[in-house]
Amino acid sequence: MEPLIQLKDVGMRFRLHYERAYTLKETVINLMSGKRAYRDLWALQNISFDVDKGESVGIIGRNGSGKSTLLKILAGVFQPTEGESTVRGSVAALIELGAGFNAELTGRENVFLHGAIMGFSKAQMEERYQRIVDFAELHAFMDTPVKNYSSGMYARLGFSIATDVDADILLFDEILSVGDEGFQRKCVERINEHRRVGRTVIFVSHDAHAIQWICQRAILIHEGKMVFAGDVIETLERYRDILCGGTGT
Numbered sequence: 001m002e003p004l005i006q007l008k009d010v011g012m013r014f015r016l017h018y019e020r021a022y023t024l025k026e027t028v029i030n031l032m033s034g035k036r037a038y039r040d041l042w043a044l045q046n047i048s049f050d051v052d053k054g055e056s057v058g059i060i061g062r063n064g065s066g067k068s069t070l071l072k073i074l075a076g077v078f079q080p081t082e083g084e085s086t087v088r089g090s091v092a093a094l095i096e097l098g099a100g101f102n103a104e105l106t107g108r109e110n111v112f113l114h115g116a117i118m119g120f121s122k123a124q125m126e127e128r129y130q131r132i133v134d135f136a137e138l139h140a141f142m143d144t145p146v147k148n149y150s151s152g153m154y155a156r157l158g159f160s161i162a163t164d165v166d167a168d169i170l171l172f173d174e175i176l177s178v179g180d181e182g183f184q185r186k187c188v189e190r191i192n193e194h195r196r197v198g199r200t201v202i203f204v205s206h207d208a209h210a211i212q213w214i215c216q217r218a219i220l221i222h223e224g225k226m227v228f229a230g231d232v233i234e235t236l237e238r239y240r241d242i243l244c245g246g247t248g249t
Contacts (some may be wrong), residue, residue: 001052001053002088003050003051003052003053003088004051004052004053004087004088004089004168004169004200005049005050005051005074005086005087005088005169005200005202006050006084006085006086007047007048007049007050007073007083007084007085007086008048008083008084009046009047009048009082009083009084010044010046010047010048010070010073010080010082010083010084010085011042011044011045011046011047011080011081011082011083012042012043012044012066012069012070012073012078012080012081013040013041013042013043013081013082014040014041014043015039015040015041016039016040016041042224043066043069043224044066044069044070044073044080044221044224044225045224045225046083046225046226047070047083047221047225047226048083048226049219049226049229051200051202052200053168053198053200054195054198054199054200055200055201055216055217056191056195056200056201056202056203056214056215056216057201057202057203057215057216057217057218057219058203058204058205058210058211058214058215058217058218058219058232058235059071059202059203059204059205059218059219059221060204060205060206060208060211060218060219060220060221060235060236060239061206061220061221061222061239061242062206062222062242062243063206065221065222065223065224066221066223066224067173067204067205067206067221068095068173068204070204070221071093071095071171071173071202071204072095073085074087074091074093074169074171074202075091075093075095075171076091077093077095087169088168089167089168089169089200090166090167090168090169091167091168091169091170091171092162092163092165092167092169092170092171093162093170093171094158094159094162094163094170094171094172094173095171095173101146101154101157101158102146103145103146103147104145104147105145105146106142106143106144106145106146107138107141107142107143107144107146107149107157108129108142108143110146110157110161111125111129111132111133111142111157111161112125112129114161115128115161118165128164131164132157132160132161132164133160135156135159135160135164135186135190136153136156136157136159136160137156138153138156138157141153152180152183155183156183159187159190163190163191163194167199168199168200169199169200169201169202170191170194170199170200170201170202171202171204172191172201172202172203172204173204173205174204174205174206174207188210188213188214191203191214192214201214201215203215208236208239208240211232211235211236212232212233212236215232216232217229217230217231217232217235218230218231218232218235218236219235220235220238220239220242220248222242222247222248227247227248227249228248228249
């Protein structure tokens with residue numbers, strides 16, 4: 001059986017533009033001097049790994065290491081600059097909790113808005129609605145505009161909507177960074193429910209404890225490069241080495 005996810009020599013380059021020239025004179029001077037109006041930033045380089053059906057894999061690294069960029073490639077938000085990224089099956093991505101919420105709409109209205117964006121009919125969302133509200137524990141606030149929600153309330157509703165899915169692959173980015181301890185435990189349990197029915201989970205975090213709770217194996221990303229992949233405990237040891245100034249290799 002082919003892996004659900006295959007990455008081969010994936011690289012992602014962003015072009016960062018300097019302050020633009022506003023006059024013809026500045027433009028001509030820049031061209032004659034050979035000065036470029038941009039610089040290239042490689043957020044990822046030479047990333048290769050496979051993930052099989054039913055696996056739960058953690059991607060860990062310091063802030064700015066390229067983890068979220070990698071997740072967005074898997075989600076189809078970015079196309080890699082080089083290499084090949086193959087994802088087989090349906091994908092549900094929770095990249096930013098509450099992303100896409102309309103602040104002026106109520107919690108209830110946002111649930112149905114998200115459902116429409118994800119391709120669900122109104123009848124399908126009506127069937128899911130009570131499950132979403134029960135998980136989020138926001139019964140008293142569903143008719144309140146979400147602009148009045150706290151970050152924790154955003155997290156509850158965003159996670160509840162995004163994980164009430166039947167996708168083959170679930171992608172999570174730092175989902176346990178907000179919310180109280182009780183909500184975090186509920187998040188972990190829901191992710192484990194998806195694992196138990198054979199769904200594939202990719203969990204991005206810089207939280208070692210969360211990686212250990214959820215993942216069967218882990219990948220360490222440092223400065224845009226994959227420096228280790230394997231056993232969770234060993235990966236976390238190498239991550240701690242990086243935090244202490246080492247290279248993780």
